[in-house]
Amino acid sequence: MAATEILLAGFGGQGVLFAGKILAYCGLMDSKELTWLPSYGPEMRGGTANCSVCISDEPIGSPLVLAPDILIAMNQPSFDKFVNDVKSGGKVFYDSTLIESECTRTDIEIFPIPSSQLADDNGLKGGSNIILLGKVIKETGIFTLDTMKKGIEKVVPPSKAHLIENNFKAIELGMNN
Amino acid sequence: MERNLMKGNEAIAEAAIRAGCKCFFGYPITPQTELAAYMAKRMHKAGGVFLQAESEIAAINMVLGAASTGVRAMTSSSSPGLSLKSEGISYIAGSDVPAVIINVQRGGPGLGGIQPSQADYWQATKALGHGDFHLLVFAPASVQEMVDMVVKAFDKADEYRMPAMILADGLLGQMMEPVSFPEINPDAHDKNGWAANGHGNKREHHIINSLYLKPDELENSVTERFARYDMIKEKETDAELYLTEDCDILLCAFGATARVVKSAVNEARMQGIKAGMFRPKTLWPFPVKEINKASENARMLLSVEMSMGQMIDDIKLAINCSKPVGFYGRTGGVIPTPAEVLAEIKKAGGAE
Numbered sequence: 001m002a003a004t005e006i007l008l009a010g011f012g013g014q015g016v017l018f019a020g021k022i023l024a025y026c027g028l029m030d031s032k033e034l035t036w037l038p039s040y041g042p043e044m045r046g047g048t049a050n051c052s053v054c055i056s057d058e059p060i061g062s063p064l065v066l067a068p069d070i071l072i073a074m075n076q077p078s079f080d081k082f083v084n085d086v087k088s089g090g091k092v093f094y095d096s097t098l099i100e101s102e103c104t105r106t107d108i109e110i111f112p113i114p115s116s117q118l119a120d121d122n123g124l125k126g127g128s129n130i131i132l133l134g135k136v137i138k139e140t141g142i143f144t145l146d147t148m149k150k151g152i153e154k155v156v157p158p159s160k161a162h163l164i165e166n167n168f169k170a171i172e173l174g175m176n177n
Numbered sequence: 178m179e180r181n182l183m184k185g186n187e188a189i190a191e192a193a194i195r196a197g198c199k200c201f202f203g204y205p206i207t208p209q210t211e212l213a214a215y216m217a218k219r220m221h222k223a224g225g226v227f228l229q230a231e232s233e234i235a236a237i238n239m240v241l242g243a244a245s246t247g248v249r250a251m252t253s254s255s256s257p258g259l260s261l262k263s264e265g266i267s268y269i270a271g272s273d274v275p276a277v278i279i280n281v282q283r284g285g286p287g288l289g290g291i292q293p294s295q296a297d298y299w300q301a302t303k304a305l306g307h308g309d310f311h312l313l314v315f316a317p318a319s320v321q322e323m324v325d326m327v328v329k330a331f332d333k334a335d336e337y338r339m340p341a342m343i344l345a346d347g348l349l350g351q352m353m354e355p356v357s358f359p360e361i362n363p364d365a366h367d368k369n370g371w372a373a374n375g376h377g378n379k380r381e382h383h384i385i386n387s388l389y390l391k392p393d394e395l396e397n398s399v400t401e402r403f404a405r406y407d408m409i410k411e412k413e414t415d416a417e418l419y420l421t422e423d424c425d426i427l428l429c430a431f432g433a434t435a436r437v438v439k440s441a442v443n444e445a446r447m448q449g450i451k452a453g454m455f456r457p458k459t460l461w462p463f464p465v466k467e468i469n470k471a472s473e474n475a476r477m478l479l480s481v482e483m484s485m486g487q488m489i490d491d492i493k494l495a496i497n498c499s500k501p502v503g504f505y506g507r508t509g510g511v512i513p514t515p516a517e518v519l520a521e522i523k524k525a526g527g528a529e
Contacts, residue, residue: 021353028182028355036182036353040208040291061440062515063352154182 003056004142005065009082010074012049015129018155019072020051022133026143026151027055035063048077055142070140072132073099091140093132111139118173127170134174145171178357185320186211186350189279189343190219192327193251197363198277199225200243200250202236204258207291208347209281212253233258237265237278244269244276245385247372249331249363253279255347256297257288259305266340267306271387273371273402275334277327278312278342281350284510292510293347295432298487301344302461309399311406313341313413314460316431320354322458328361333413335366337405344460346483348433348512415458416467420446424453426525427475429468429492430482431457434513438481441518452522460488465495472496479503479525481518483511
């Protein structure tokens with residue numbers, strides 16, 4: 001199997017790198033080869049942040065995702081910037097609370113989910129990123145819910161262990177919406 | 178073996194601690210900051226010293242001092258910081274002291290940028306400071322190799338009593354990959370024969386020094402060092418040869434760029450073009466035997482670098498200019514893409 005290349009993008013602070021890390025740990029849990037590469041520098045501090053994740057059964061070449069199989073967009077500039085880079089046959093997931101899609105491509109599948117709104121309505125402030133991941137695993141099958149939960153347990157630091165349940169809730173919200 | 182997920186920068190730090198590094202001296206700079214941060218968090222628990230120096234110059238001189246006592250010592254920085262450390266590195270080499278130096282390269286010259294680069298190849302392999310000297314230069318291409326090479330760098334630095342460098346870049350430093358830590362024996366080398374570790378009135382002083390005012394004495398010390406370098410050139414080269422046996426065009430790349438090139442080579446092969454890759458894992462000593470073997474059947478070579486082409490000369494010298502050597506590179510923090518490299522392979526007439 002060729003690598004599944006995932007690009008996550010949004011504002012700094014929306015949890016783009018964190019969500020990418022969960023996907024990376026899911027790959028680790030499933031004994032896959034994987035790479036996680038963040039954008040770094042000033043853009044992380046309030047500007048746009050993005051993060052490349054590659055998951056594969058074989059060693060991974062370039063870790064930089066230029067043409068994603070899966071795009072996860074959390075703000076309008078990221079959506080506009082990357083939607084045309086998605087591989088033909090690829091899948092796009094975006095937060096429809098914050099993003100209006102004017103994409104006319106017919107060779108990709110687009111999955112809007114009002115993840116910010118869902119997060120707010122369910123007392124999961126800041127959980128929009130994880131809700132999107134729930135949608136991703138439901139529509140792509142790249143990881144099981146079980147793997148995803150293990151990934152979350154790995155990434156959430158022990159000092160914030162009380163947030164694990166909320167993350168589980170967010171994943172399930174994403175899967176069911 | 179247990180697989181951990183770590184950033185390259187953190188993996189280097191963990192590997193160094195496991196390799197028995199007892200003293201880390203550094204000064205913060207992007208994109209290697211996580212390395213120093215990890216050291217700050219972990220080193221004291223491992224019974225060592227982490228110290229943020231007042232400058233890069235102070236840090237490298239602390240390494241010289243600590244390493245002179247026989248403990249494993251390390252510093253890390255990124256490109257502009259290495260320029261500041263260059264005087265101290267020359268002193269370390271001139272004093273025959275083992276030490277490990279990390280360069281997580283960023284774009285230059287000057288303050289440059291903070292994105293990945295390989296434009297310190299010349300600095301690392303030709304002239305990291307004044308005087309006749311070399312240091313061992315290892316070029317990892319994955320987080321696992323960063324770990325393995327740090328361990329090796331400490332060992333080889335001890336064995337040959339000289340500085341060793343890990344020449345990484347911002348991409349490798351920032352990316353996370355699964356990594357396992359090997360069993361390590363940090364005490365393989367007895368340093369009691371030279372280290373300034375306390376004589377207790379039971380032996381002569383050991384003097385660590387790089388000053389020789391008599392030219393013939395200085396010449397002798399340099400000549401002795403170069404005899405060691407000859408041995409190293411013979412024994413310590415290392416390279417990966419990828420699909421080279423039948424290759425028509427041999428791509429040459431190291432570090433993060435080699436990952437991009439490997440993707441391009443795979444794509445070229447899928448399109449029926451006989452491309453292969455030579456990846457030096459040691460930049461000094463340059464793997465001369467290995468590149469000659471890799472290029473045996475190739476019509477031409479193509480060096481791909483994140484610089485303006487600093488490895489080309491070494492390639493030409495290694496193959497004695499017997500074949501044409503082309504170049505493709507991006508610099509200043511721009512990372513070449515597999516598609517760009519593939520286009521260059523085709524432009525060079527890579528044959529089926």
